[in-house]
Amino acid sequence: SYVLTQPPSVSVAPGQTARITCGGNNIGSKSVHWYQQKPGQAPVLVVYDDSDRPSGIPERFSGSNSGNTATLTISRVEAGDEADYYCQVWDSSSDQVVFGGGTKLTVL
């Protein structure tokens, strides 16, 4: 089955740029989605189809996808961005939704 690999943790100072990666075999050929989850809350979609933002998501959140790595970039990081972030794809070979293991973003 298809595997997505994320770093367990990323730390960044307020106002800086955070980059969270999601690795997968030829992931550039798939549509990647990103979710933010704060403690005790349901996940929220922040980027879909590699780089599109749902309405209400700040422009500070952006995504890219190429080769074997997709990246969620959060610019001008704020304390409120501290959360777990998950990448996700649809694996058509197995007809299954696949999530990455999640990355905890810490704002220093």
Added chain:
Amino acid sequence: EVQLVESGGGLVKPGGSLRLSCVASGFTFSSYSMNWVRQAPGKGLEWVSFISSTSSYIYYADSVKGRFTISRDNAKNSLYLQMSSLRAEDTAVYYCARDGGYYDLDYWGQGALVTVSS
């Protein structure tokens, strides 16, 4: 406003059964595929099952195949997950989530806690 409200969670013994429900509002439920996703305590997200808008396509994670059954009633704007032969490792918060059209999950419910323990 899109709303998804799960119910039916609770404590069940190993080997037991439970049925989760998810009532949708604020959108045309019959036009959207739906999913169940779960999250064990302190763990990451795990997809459980997918059902297309007309129930023509149904998929399951390997971990629940043969034990869980997803279904929907478009007349009642409701999604269901029938869980049987439950195991301790099925303990999790179960979320229903709408498919946004790209196999993305654009709206989520608040979750229902299922605890499997003797």
